[in-house]
Amino acid sequence: MKYTVTILAFLLIAGANLQAQNIKATTQDGKEVILAPNGTWKYSDPTIIKTGMKPVTATKSVKSTIVKGFEYWMDAKKWVASKKKDTENAEFQFNHSDGNCSIIIFTDKNYVSPDNYAQQFIEGLHQSSPDAKLINEEKRIFNGVEVRLVAVDAVFENITFRYYVCFYSGKKGTTQIISYTALELFPQFEKEIVDFMTGFVIKD
Numbered sequence: 518m519k520y521t522v523t524i525l526a527f528l529l530i531a532g533a534n535l536q537a538q539n540i541k542a543t544t545q546d547g548k549e550v551i552l553a554p555n556g557t558w559k560y561s562d563p564t565i566i567k568t569g570m571k572p573v574t575a576t577k578s579v580k581s582t583i584v585k586g587f588e589y590w591m592d593a594k595k596w597v598a599s600k601k602k603d604t605e606n607a608e609f610q611f612n613h614s615d616g617n618c619s620i621i622i623f624t625d626k627n628y629v630s631p632d633n634y635a636q637q638f639i640e641g642l643h644q645s646s647p648d649a650k651l652i653n654e655e656k657r658i659f660n661g662v663e664v665r666l667v668a669v670d671a672v673f674e675n676i677t678f679r680y681y682v683c684f685y686s687g688k689k690g691t692t693q694i695i696s697y698t699a700l701e702l703f704p705q706f707e708k709e710i711v712d713f714m715t716g717f718v719i720k721d
Contacts (some may be wrong), residue, residue, distance in 0.1 A: 571714040578586040583624040584690035590716030595709055617662035618698040618706040626690040634684045635667045646671035660718045679703040
């Protein structure tokens, strides 16, 4: 990544003017959402959960040696394994081929409640970015497994970064797929980030 910082708005609605109260809007795929004054959003229908399957372009994979059965598929033309990880605790790191977006993968054998994850992630960022804030949190189903997607904005060295995180925790263990890039560049990488996350599969 070209920026010096080492460690995401998933929904963009042009022209939305946030008032002092919640307002309703419609996504490009026709889903109704509620926009809050603080910039966060949620689906009007809480039963809506988007699903995804491993993309056909994901032809390369890496397998976790920490949690047996965790596998991550990706488009090798877009994502390149980093020879040096930004943090030693990460199991894998991949940088986008253009150098302006990175993904770090953490794995652990312990279970962590998904309901507490977003707050814990933000609290961790507060040590170096006190203004870090939650933008959105939602459930998704990737390859038959329920995950949480969390979008957080944080400022480092006067640059606003967007973290888009795929979090899973179950009986086998826990994984965090953390992508980060400058906020202004996130729309450029959004689809490829989600494609990478959709490549997460669990094998028996």
